[in-house]
Amino acid sequence: MTTTADIVIEGGLVWAGLGELFEDGLVHIQAGTVMYAGPKGGAQVPAGTPRLDAQGCTVLPGLIDAHVHLTTNSDHDRVIPSDVFRGQVSRPGKLLHGLRNAHRALASGFTTLRVMGHRGVGEVELRDFIDAGLTVGPRLVVSPWWITMTNGHGDLFYPPYTKRTKWDTADGVEECRKLVRLQARAGADFIKVMASGGMSKGEQPHWANYSVAELTTIVETAHELDLRVAAHALSADGIRRSLAAGVDSIEHGSYLGEDAAAEMAEKGTFLVPTMSFNDWCQREGTSRGLTPDAVGDLSDAHDRTIESFVHARDAGVKVVMGTDSSGTLCPFGAHARELELYVAHGMSAEEALATATTNAASLLDRSDLGSLRSGAAGDVVVVEGNVLTEISLLAQRSNLRYIVRAGRDVTGYLREATEVFGLETGKTDLGNP
Numbered sequence: 001m002t003t004t005a006d007i008v009i010e011g012g013l014v015w016a017g018l019g020e021l022f023e024d025g026l027v028h029i030q031a032g033t034v035m036y037a038g039p040k041g042g043a044q045v046p047a048g049t050p051r052l053d054a055q056g057c058t059v060l061p062g063l064i065d066a067h068v069h070l071t072t073n074s075d076h077d078r079v080i081p082s083d084v085f086r087g088q089v090s091r092p093g094k095l096l097h098g099l100r101n102a103h104r105a106l107a108s109g110f111t112t113l114r115v116m117g118h119r120g121v122g123e124v125e126l127r128d129f130i131d132a133g134l135t136v137g138p139r140l141v142v143s144p145w146w147i148t149m150t151n152g153h154g155d156l157f158y159p160p161y162t163k164r165t166k167w168d169t170a171d172g173v174e175e176c177r178k179l180v181r182l183q184a185r186a187g188a189d190f191i192k193v194m195a196s197g198g199m200s201k202g203e204q205p206h207w208a209n210y211s212v213a214e215l216t217t218i219v220e221t222a223h224e225l226d227l228r229v230a231a232h233a234l235s236a237d238g239i240r241r242s243l244a245a246g247v248d249s250i251e252h253g254s255y256l257g258e259d260a261a262a263e264m265a266e267k268g269t270f271l272v273p274t275m276s277f278n279d280w281c282q283r284e285g286t287s288r289g290l291t292p293d294a295v296g297d298l299s300d301a302h303d304r305t306i307e308s309f310v311h312a313r314d315a316g317v318k319v320v321m322g323t324d325s326s327g328t329l330c331p332f333g334a335h336a337r338e339l340e341l342y343v344a345h346g347m348s349a350e351e352a353l354a355t356a357t358t359n360a361a362s363l364l365d366r367s368d369l370g371s372l373r374s375g376a377a378g379d380v381v382v383v384e385g386n387v388l389t390e391i392s393l394l395a396q397r398s399n400l401r402y403i404v405r406a407g408r409d410v411t412g413y414l415r416e417a418t419e420v421f422g423l424e425t426g427k428t429d430l431g432n433p
């Protein structure tokens with residue numbers, strides 16, 4: 001690692017934001033913040049500033065994965081079903097796996113993760129620890145835990161033998177309001193609510209989770225505290241209720257019809273499609289603890305998610321990249337697979353890039369992220385080749401020449417950690433979608 005947070009990235013194709021492209025460009029970061037991104041000649045860089053050579057590369061803002069479950073199993077040599085991991089691994093144990101997952105993500109060019117939250121595991125503390133510069137990691141944008149009704153998706157997520165405590169669930173308007181405020185008190189960056197059933201054992205995606213009145217209370221209370229609301233919603237009815245309540249993003253949106261897509265476009269509601277999870281389950285699920293029946297059930301949801309994505313794109317919905325990375329299923333480090341899937345289903349490479357940068361920053365309400373404009377956070381990924389014509393370059397870790405986090409070159413650190421601690425997923429090169 002360099003000792004200062006000043007750096008110059010010289011040469012290469014600089015993509016500073018949608019439509020802002022500079023051939024043979026230059027990025028200058030000072031004290032961790034972008035001072036300049038543009039043509040080489042336009043910058044005044046103090047002598048002695050460390051330089052990285054980006055010739056033959058694409059220079060991108062650090063990428064954002066807007067839907068991950070950080071504190072899940074990170075040890076791929078040991079297959080642990082996700083529900084068993086949730087039910088049996090202690091909270092400190094989960095946090096340690098989360099740190100390892102965070103390193104995997106950063107080593108694959110993802111410098112910001114939106115964390116969907118596991119109660120009391122310490123993700124907020126990990127966020128602050130990383131922000132203070134006490135360890136190397138991606139920026140974490142955290143929901144401390146999700147809001148779910150009793151017998152809702154976030155409750156059934158845990159095996160029946162798991163002891164449930166007060167505020168693991170909330171029922172009725174008053175409890176929903178209280179739980180939003182408790183989360184704000186616990187350091188929430190946003191609120192996650194389960195607004196439809198899911199695909200956990202013993203539930204159906206079409207099961208209703210929360211009334212419009214409960215969802216509206218959650219959204220109003222969160223917005224009063226400047227917190228955005230992400231709604232897990234698979235079913236058409238769950239999506240309809242979430243939109244009526246005014247949520248900021250629909251997560252998964254598997255059964256999104258054309259009417260709901262039009263409504264989302266009009267309201268400016270974001271869609272986070274999370275195709276990777278199911279894609280990965282179709283490919284690897286049975287060798288990672290899923291029954292063939294479960295893989296079959298997920299297959300239908302996968303097809304519907306792809307249809308929804310196409311509806312959303314046609315309607316002009318703002319799409320934000322999220323993988324649903326969850327440890328044993330859909331490993332951390334393979335995030336860029338999601339972008340390959342977007343391109344396979346109709347996006348241009350640049351549109352796909354925007355989902356993981358400018359669009360994601362807009363959903364996160366973080367104007368400092370997702371671009372290399374002056375004043376942006378100094379998070380940069382330098383990738384061999386032209387990513388704007390070949391998105392799949394991002395999925396191969398060997399193509400990542402440099403990873404810069406807040407103006408520090410962390411490439412060597414991550415390379416060593418990858419080698420020593422086995423952080424390669426080994427699953428990043430999955431061929432054509």
Ligand SMILES: [Zn+2]
Binds near residue numbers: 067069324
């Ligand atoms: Zn999820």
